[in-house]
Amino acid sequence: MPKLGTVMRTTLVAAIAALATATAATARTHDTTLTGAGSTFVAPLLAQWIQPLGSAYGYSLQYSAIGSGGGIAAVTGRTVDFGASDAPLTPDQFAACKGCVQIPWALSATAIIYNLDGVKNLLHMNGATLAKIFAGQITKWNDPAIKKLNKGVDLPGQQIATVHRSDNSGTTYNFTDFLSSASPAWKSKYGKGVSVNWPVGTGQRGSSGVAAGVSQTPGGIGYVDVAYALKNHLKYFAMQNRSGKFATPGLKGILGAAAAQVKPDPTTNELSIVDPPTKFKLAYPVSTFTYVIVPTSSPKAAELRKFLFWAVTRGQSYGPKLLFQPIPKSVLVVAEKTIAKIK
Amino acid sequence: MSSHGITRADVQAVNLPRRRIVNSAMELLAWLAAAIAVAALFVVVWSVVKRGAPALNLDLLTKTPVQFALGPVKQGLANAFAGSLVLVGLATLMTVPVGILIAVYLTEYAAPSVRSAVSLALDILNGVPAIVIAIFVYGLFVVGRGQSGWAGSFALACLMLPLVTRSTMEVLLLVPGSLREASLGLGVPRWRTTLSIVLPQTLGGIVTGTVLAVARVAGETAPLLFTSSIVGTRVSWSPSHALQSIPVAIYELSESPDPADHARAWAAATVLLAFILCTSLAARWLASRGRRRLSTSR
Amino acid sequence: MQAAESPRLSDRRFRAGDAALQLVAGAAALAACVVVGLIVWKVIAGSLPSIRAYGVHFVWRVAWNPVLGHEVYGAGSFLFGTAVTSLVALLLAAPLAIGVALFLTELAPRFLRGPVPALVETLAAIPSVVIGLWGILVLGPVLRDHVEPALHSALGFIPLFGPASSSGSSVFTAIVVLTIMILPIVSSISRELFLGVPRELREGALALGTTRWEMVRGVVLPYARSGIAAAMILGLGRAIGEAIAVSQVIGSVVGIHWSLFSGGDTLGSKIAESYQGGTTKLQVASLIYLGLILLVFSLLMNVAAQWIVRRGARRQGVGTNRGALG
Numbered sequence: 001m002p003k004l005g006t007v008m009r010t011t012l013v014a015a016i017a018a019l020a021t022a023t024a025a026t027a028r029t030h031d032t033t034l035t036g037a038g039s040t041f042v043a044p045l046l047a048q049w050i051q052p053l054g055s056a057y058g059y060s061l062q063y064s065a066i067g068s069g070g071g072i073a074a075v076t077g078r079t080v081d082f083g084a085s086d087a088p089l090t091p092d093q094f095a096a097c098k099g100c101v102q103i104p105w106a107l108s109a110t111a112i113i114y115n116l117d118g119v120k121n122l123l124h125m126n127g128a129t130l131a132k133i134f135a136g137q138i139t140k141w142n143d144p145a146i147k148k149l150n151k152g153v154d155l156p157g158q159q160i161a162t163v164h165r166s167d168n169s170g171t172t173y174n175f176t177d178f179l180s181s182a183s184p185a186w187k188s189k190y191g192k193g194v195s196v197n198w199p200v201g202t203g204q205r206g207s208s209g210v211a212a213g214v215s216q217t218p219g220g221i222g223y224v225d226v227a228y229a230l231k232n233h234l235k236y237f238a239m240q241n242r243s244g245k246f247a248t249p250g251l252k253g254i255l256g257a258a259a260a261q262v263k264p265d266p267t268t269n270e271l272s273i274v275d276p277p278t279k280f281k282l283a284y285p286v287s288t289f290t291y292v293i294v295p296t297s298s299p300k301a302a303e304l305r306k307f308l309f310w311a312v313t314r315g316q317s318y319g320p321k322l323l324f325q326p327i328p329k330s331v332l333v334v335a336e337k338t339i340a341k342i343k
Numbered sequence: 344m345s346s347h348g349i350t351r352a353d354v355q356a357v358n359l360p361r362r363r364i365v366n367s368a369m370e371l372l373a374w375l376a377a378a379i380a381v382a383a384l385f386v387v388v389w390s391v392v393k394r395g396a397p398a399l400n401l402d403l404l405t406k407t408p409v410q411f412a413l414g415p416v417k418q419g420l421a422n423a424f425a426g427s428l429v430l431v432g433l434a435t436l437m438t439v440p441v442g443i444l445i446a447v448y449l450t451e452y453a454a455p456s457v458r459s460a461v462s463l464a465l466d467i468l469n470g471v472p473a474i475v476i477a478i479f480v481y482g483l484f485v486v487g488r489g490q491s492g493w494a495g496s497f498a499l500a501c502l503m504l505p506l507v508t509r510s511t512m513e514v515l516l517l518v519p520g521s522l523r524e525a526s527l528g529l530g531v532p533r534w535r536t537t538l539s540i541v542l543p544q545t546l547g548g549i550v551t552g553t554v555l556a557v558a559r560v561a562g563e564t565a566p567l568l569f570t571s572s573i574v575g576t577r578v579s580w581s582p583s584h585a586l587q588s589i590p591v592a593i594y595e596l597s598e599s600p601d602p603a604d605h606a607r608a609w610a611a612a613t614v615l616l617a618f619i620l621c622t623s624l625a626a627r628w629l630a631s632r633g634r635r636r637l638s639t640s641r
Numbered sequence: 642m643q644a645a646e647s648p649r650l651s652d653r654r655f656r657a658g659d660a661a662l663q664l665v666a667g668a669a670a671l672a673a674c675v676v677v678g679l680i681v682w683k684v685i686a687g688s689l690p691s692i693r694a695y696g697v698h699f700v701w702r703v704a705w706n707p708v709l710g711h712e713v714y715g716a717g718s719f720l721f722g723t724a725v726t727s728l729v730a731l732l733l734a735a736p737l738a739i740g741v742a743l744f745l746t747e748l749a750p751r752f753l754r755g756p757v758p759a760l761v762e763t764l765a766a767i768p769s770v771v772i773g774l775w776g777i778l779v780l781g782p783v784l785r786d787h788v789e790p791a792l793h794s795a796l797g798f799i800p801l802f803g804p805a806s807s808s809g810s811s812v813f814t815a816i817v818v819l820t821i822m823i824l825p826i827v828s829s830i831s832r833e834l835f836l837g838v839p840r841e842l843r844e845g846a847l848a849l850g851t852t853r854w855e856m857v858r859g860v861v862l863p864y865a866r867s868g869i870a871a872a873m874i875l876g877l878g879r880a881i882g883e884a885i886a887v888s889q890v891i892g893s894v895v896g897i898h899w900s901l902f903s904g905g906d907t908l909g910s911k912i913a914e915s916y917q918g919g920t921t922k923l924q925v926a927s928l929i930y931l932g933l934i935l936l937v938f939s940l941l942m943n944v945a946a947q948w949i950v951r952r953g954a955r956r957q958g959v960g961t962n963r964g965a966l967g
Contacts, residue, residue, distance in 0.1 A: 033584055035489065037573050037917075047410035050576065062575035062584065070918030073925070079489045080573060090709060093920070161807030166893035168707065168918035193708040194920060202810055202904045203893030205598055205914055212600035216782070217808040231413055232600045321413070349846055349859035366852035373748055376740025380828065381757065383821050384764045390779050391771060441669045448666035457670075464674040470943035471680060472882030474909050475932045478916065479680045482687055501680075504673065534662040562768025564885045569917055590770045597774040597889055605778060612771045619766050627759075 032303050033060045038071015038084035039170045040207040042106050042290045044227035046084070048318040049311065056314075057306055065206055069168020069194045075100065075293050081300050083293040086170025087194050088270035102269045102291045103338045104331050105312050107258055108324045109249035109287040110174050111226040111236040115214050116141060116158060119235075122248060124149040126240035127182020127275065127285065133221060134162050134179065135186060136200035141219060149240075163213040163222035166203025168194040174274065174288040175223040181275035182285075223286075227322040243281045253284030254325040262330045269338060271331065289331070294342055301342050308339045388616065395613030398606040403614075407576045408592075415603065420611055425578045426586030429492055430571065431561055433582060434499035439553055442507030443542070449508075450515045451537055469505035473565035476501050481569040492582025495571030502566060503556040510552025514545040551629045558622040562615055564590040589615050681936070688933045691926035699930060705895045705911075707924055714927035716908065716934055718895050723907040723935075726812060726887065727880035730819035735873050737820075738827035743857060746835040758832060765825035773889030776818045781809025781890060789813065789902050803900025810892035812905040818886050823876035830872035834865035867953025871946040878942030882935065884909030908935040 036046075043065040050061045066074070068085035075083030076097045089102055112125060129145045132138045138145060142155040165172045173194045180187035190196045204213040207224040211232050214220040226249040229236045238246040247253040260276035260283065269291070276283045292311075294304055312335045316326035327335065406419035445465075449458050476498050484494040518541050526536040542549075567588050574587040589611050596608035691699060691714065702715025745758055789805035796802040806813070838861050846856040862869075884907075892904025893914055906914075908931045919925035 033575065035573055035584070044411040050410070060575055060577060062573060064573035066573075067918040069920040073917075073919055074573070077486050079485055079487070096922075159804075159807065163808070166914050168915070168920050191708050191711065194918075195707040197704075197706040197708065197895070201894075202806075202808055203914075205893075208600055209598040212598055213808055213810075215600045219807065227411070228600075231411065234600075322411075347842075347846070347859050348863055349849065349851060349855065362852050362855065366854040369854040369857075370748055373740045373744040376737045377744040377749070377757065379737060380741045380761055380764070380824055383824070384760055387764075387767060387772065387775050387821070390775050441672065444666040444669035445673055447662070448670045452663050452666060453670070461670045461674060464677045466943060466947070467940060468673065468677050468680075470878065470939050472884065472909060472935055472939050474882070474884040474912050475684060475936050475939075476680070478687065478912070478929055478932050479683050481916075482683045483679065501676065508673075532658050534658040537662065558766060562770065564768070564770045565913065568913060572917070590768060593770050593774055594885065594889070597770070597777055608774055612774055615768060616771060619768065620763065623763070623766050 032058065032300070033062055034082070034300065034303060034307055035062045035080045036071070036082040036084060036292075037064045037066050037074040037080045038293075039068045039086050039290055040065040041068070041086045041108065041110075041171050041174075041225040041288075042084050043207075044225065044231070044322050045106055045108075045315070045319055045324050048322070049315050052314075052318070053307065053310065056310065057303075059303060059307060061307075067165070067167035067194070067206065068170030068173065072097070072293060075295065078295070081294075081298065081304060084290065085293055086288055086290040087173035088268060088291060089293065094268070097293065097295070099296045100293050101296055101338050101341055102293055103308065103312075103335050104264060104269060104271055104289040104327060105292045105308070105335065106290045106316075106319065106324050107254060107287070107327050107331075108290070108319075108322075109226050109254050109257070109284050110171055110178075110223050111229040111234075111249045112175075112239065112286070113211065113214050113222050113224055113229050113234040113236045115217060115220040115234070116156070117218065119153060119155065121235040122238045123153065123235075124240065124246050125237035127178055130239075131179045131183035131186040133160055134164070134198070134201065135189070136162075158219040161217045161220045162198075162201030163210050163217065163220055164198050164201050164203055165195070165205070165207075165210060165223075167205050169207075170194060170288075170290065171207060171223060171225060172196065174286060177272075177274045177288075178286045227324070230323065239285050241280070241283050241285045242275065242278045243283075245281055247282060247284040249284045249286070249323065251320060251323060251325050252282055254287045254323070256280055256282030257284055257287035258289075258325065258328055259283070262328065264331060264334045269334060289327070296341050297343055305339055305342050308342075309336065312336065312339070391609060391612050391616055394606070395609035395611075398610035399613060400610075403607065403610050407578060410576060418607075420587075420589070420592055420607060422574065422576060422578045423587040423589045423592040423611065424614075425580060426492070426571075426574070427561065427588045427590075429580055429582055429586055430495050430499060430567070430588055431557060433492065433496035434503055434560060435553060435557060437496060437500040438503040438507050438556065439549070442504055442552075443511050443549060445504075445508045446511035446515055447537055447542075449512060451533075465505045465508055468501065471501075473502060473563055474568075477566050477569050480566065485570055490569075490571055490573050490585035492571055492584065492586040495567045495586065495588070496582065498566035498570050499560045499563060502563060503560050506556040506559065507549075507552050510555070511545065511549050514548025514552075515541065517548075518544050547629060547632070551626045554622050554626040554629065558619045558626065561622070562590055562619055564594050567591050568594075684929060684933050684936055687929035688926050690922055691930040694923060695927075695930075699927070700934060703897055707920070709921070712921065712923055714924065714930075716931055718897060719906050719908045719911050719931060720934065721897050722812065722891070722905040723881050723909070723938075725901075725905070726815045726819055726891075726907055727877055729816045729901075730823060730880050731873060731877050733816070733820045734824045734876060735827055738824050738872075738876075739831050739869065741824075741828045742831035742835055743861075745832050746861075747853060747857065758829065761825050761828050764821065765829070769822065769883060769886040770889075772818055772821060773886035776814055776886060776890040777810070780817060781811075781814050784811070784814055784817070785809040793902070800899040801901050803898075803902050806892070806902045806904070808892065810890055810904060811902045812891060812898075813901040815887045815891040815905070815907075816901070818890055819880045819883060822883060822886065823880050826879055827869075827872045827876040830875065831865070831869055834868040834872070835861055838864045867949050871949045871953075874942050874946040874949065878939055878946070881907075881942070882909060882939050884913040888913040908932075 046063050053059050053061055068087050071083035071085050074080045141158045176192040176196055180192045204210045207228045210222040210224050211228045214222040238248050240246050257273045257276050260273045260280055261271045264271050271289045273287050275285045402417055403419040407421050409416050409418045480494050480498040526540045571585040572591055574585050593608050593611050596604045699715050701717045703717035704713045704715045706713045785806055792802045793805055842860045846860045887907050888910035894904030912928055916928050
């Protein structure tokens with residue numbers, strides 16, 4: 001064979017190197033990775049699970065908080081092993097997902113955060129006024145409606161700047177569900193959904209984006225999972241429930257709301273605890289369960305079963321410090337039954 | 344001759360004082376424009392370095408991120424650095440051989456009509472916005488299969504290909520025809536001539552083009568957004584799963600409310616900028632050295 | 642090399658090697674064409690459900706309501722956002738860029754003529770995500786706290802200058818970011834063009850007694866006219882394709898708002914924000930439809946730039962200087 005030129009030699013070496021990396025890379029897939037995507041609402045809790053799950057079973061949890069809508073789409077397209085959503089699946093989405101089950105696996109609340117200098121935390125607010133604020137009808141902090149709820153508080157004439165989610169979000173679903181329930185005007189004009197036609201305000205991606213938006217905007221109001229409010233030391237409202245009391249998004253308020261629906265829907269496993277009826281005096285009215293969406297037949301079925309069993313039992317103990325209330329026994333029973341369906 | 348706009352009034356001496364004033368005003372505006380442009384550069388780079396340098400520490404490279412930490416915790420972006428290396432490295436390995444082959448084909452073998460068709464295809468590829476490339480690769484590789492480093496690298500490779508091909512073509516065309524003819528005249532087959540005589544001459548240009556393409560692609564976020572963004576926190580070198588990358592990490596951290604996240608974003612941005620500036624300078628130096636060599640090789 | 646071997650066309654190794662290289666290289670070229678075809682096909686195929694639902698009216702409908710049961714999508718709001726941000730950015734960047742180029746070719750002292758072009762090109766090398774990071778955390782607050790209120794109080798009677806944005810994320814911030822991004826492109830191309838103006842033309846004008854500005858206005862600018870137009874179109878193409886930095890600073894608001902200080906969205910930034918979270922098939926298809934519109938515009942810009950260059954070169958009777966624009 002004639003001597004190979006420099007160019008041929010370098011190309012040959014490069015090709016071999018490429019092949020070597022490829023084989024080495026693809027060979028190392030025995031480390032079980034569980035990929036998931038979706039809700040930013042449950043992301044704080046999932047973040048706590050990464051380390052203990054790794055030490056318990058050796059699973060590597062890869063989760064990307066792209067919003068509930070994204071989670072549903074990702075698991076439907078089977079680009080991830082599980083999806084997480086705070087908005088329950090519609091019948092159409094169930095059909096599109098082809099044999100997916102929905103399992104409630106965490107319980108927490110949406111905090112309505114605000115950024116206003118010189119006022120205390122836990123100002124009072126109710127659904128009807130909040131709906132008017134997000135509809136652009138109330139524009140200043142010293143509006144009579146807000147002042148009526150907060151007698152004795154000196155509210156400045158600062159402009160209100162609302163911040164909402166620009167991506168498809170289960171937190172938006174929870175928030176607009178509450179607004180629709182509290183305000184018939186909101187319900188008819190904007191309704192509830194993972195994304196609505198916001199008349200005013202700026203959009204940010206993810207709960208952390210909204211938290212960032214509000215903390216950087218004087219006079220800002222937004223909605224995030226309460227864990228984000230805690231982490232970023234943001235002020236949030238005490239929301240008035242149907243019985244007239246002003247509840248905070250703490251464990252007591254969440255537990256109070258969870259009493260509104262004890263058993264999940266028999267077919268879809270969904271639970272609705274937003275704006276509970278009058279008799280639930282302690283309820284924080286913007287609480288919600290959040291779900292994991294899993295295909296019943298999956299190549300990682302055994303790992304998923306183990307992971308989800310752990311999540312709804314041991315995993316719940318990581319919740320309280322982030323204001324995730326452990327799921328009630330009645331829900332746990334149904335969850336475990338559904339997890340067993342994953343083959 | 345192209346039309347010109349010199350009027351009689353322009354050259355009449357009687358208007359001279361007014362014309363001089365207008366001239367000085369225009370010169371001032373030009374100085375101002377240059378000052379603004381250079382100032383913009385300095386403001387951006389200075390902002391990044393001023394905020395990034397204090398946050399630059401070894402933790403950034405050695406520790407992995409801790410998602411949603413409630414208190415201050417030592418974390419870094421090790422997974423993003425590793426991931427970027429793999430993604431850009433794989434993209435380069437995918438692009439360079441293909442780019443060289445296409446350039447060889449266009450300069451040595453293609454009929455003029457084929458050459459213009461392929462050139463048009465490459466020009467179109469160059470003009471496709473990165474976000475559309477992301478949609479394309481998502482539909483091709485991610486749907487049904489999941490994200491992966493391969494998909495991300497392929498998206499980056501699509502961006503690199505026109506650059507590498509074009510720069511290789513430019514240097515191939517610079518090789519004197521006499522060299523080829525001499526080789527063919529001595530009995531060397533055409534393919535050996537191309538591979539062993541012509542290409543080695545162009546190696547410098549190919550390397551320069553590749554380095555420039557790497558500099559361009561190292562900072563690209565859009566192609567990786569839907570193809571390699573659902574990532575874990577551990578350092579992984581395997582492209583069979585999605586890998587975190589520096590630009591995507593910066594993108595996510597920039598939208599966070601936590602000032603500690605911002606600090607890490609600035610630090611990562613500083614490293615990225617330094618890398619891109621060094622590679623651009625290296626490419627420039629290589630190019631000038633190549634030019635010198637070509638001019639002295641006659 | 643075996644010099645004793647004379648070329649025998651019947652030599653099988655001779656032919657096989659040539660055929661092999663031609664085949665492999667041709668396959669690579671074909672692969673590139675196939676990839677481009679695939680891109681166009683995938684984008685059209687992906688947007689078909691939306692094209693079938695809305696037809697061409699999608700392009701100018703100003704609506705984007707993803708609420709299930711009331712779904713309505715349209716590109717009008719984002720087309721407006723893209724047009725406003727890109728055109729105003731070009732309006733700001735082009736004079737600056739031409740000014741910089743003129744400075745470098747006519748006025749700069751010798752010691753500046755090396756480093757300054759390099760510095761301006763470095764601006765082009767800054768990744769868009771870094772400019773976006775700077776935009777969110779540094780530029781946005783400065784514009785919100787100082788520039789926008791000043792402009793609003795001085796020029797507030799013009800609807801363009803409404804009340805200052807609350808968060809710093811606005812169309813105006815996006816415009817400034819885009820201006821910084823397209824300035825280097827237009828500037829470096831213009832500088833190459835000005836350097837290419839024949840000395841005789843310049844010196845002839847000066848010999849007639851024109852001032853330097855008159856010479857520039859009368860000789861340099863007309864000579865480089867088509868090239869500058871092409872450079873501006875390339876810069877415009879860059880601006881409309883930019884998704885990342887814009888999505889970080891524009892505030893994500895649907896609808897047509899005339900104030901530059903309100904939020905907005907462009908074709909690219911809407912895709913970047915919403916694509917991963919697209920829930921229904923119609924929504925995903927509509928987002929890809931946005932990508933199709935974006936692709937069409939980008940390609941048109943590219944083709945237009947090339948055409949202008951060729952037409953200008955033909956008029957000047959000079960071969961196309963692809964080097965400057967390549």
